[in-house]
Amino acid sequence: MATVAELKAVLKDTLEKKGVLGHLKARIRAEVFNALDDDREPRPSLSHENLLINELIREYLEFNKYKYTASVLIAAHCILRLLGSSSSPASASRVPGTTESGQPVVPLDRQFLIHELNAFEESKDNTI
Structure with a gap:
């Protein structure tokens, strides 16, 4: 019969091989930061430059x-506000399709970024 330590090792190895462990760690980190965040203090609005x-x-x-680090940045804070919902004061400032920070859930168009930054794109490797 397998020991608890052996079962833990097999489970960890399986989750790592499937690519799930990193995602779980990132999700837990995001939730811990969310729990520690003080919703009573309103966040400043997101400026164009910060966006x-x-x-x-x-x-x-x-x-x-x-991708897991990116998921913490954009962190499952996408709150699709129900009309008339006033369950939390912070929800009033959130817009459907945006994250807690005001960043859109869907990435901005690459051509828009290139234009806004006055950058150019190298065609061989799609870098800005």
């Missing part, structure tokens, strides 16, 4: 396959 910076960070993370 672009956040989007560049998201693109960098996704380009380098740091």
Whole structure:
């Protein structure tokens, strides 16, 4: 019969091989930060510059396959507000399809980013 330690090791190995363990760790981190966050203090509105910076960070993370880190950045804070819902004061400032920070859930269009940053795209590897 297998010991508890052996079962833990097999479970951990299986979750790592399936790529689930990293996702679970990222999700737990996001939820811990969310629980520690003070919703009573309103966040400042997201400026245009910060929106672009956040989007560049998201693109960098996704380009380098740091998808779990990117998921913490965008962190499941997508709250689709029900009309008339006033269950929390923070929900009043959230817009459907945006994250807690105001960042859109759907990434900004790459051509829009290139235009806004006055950048150019190298066609051989799709880098800005």
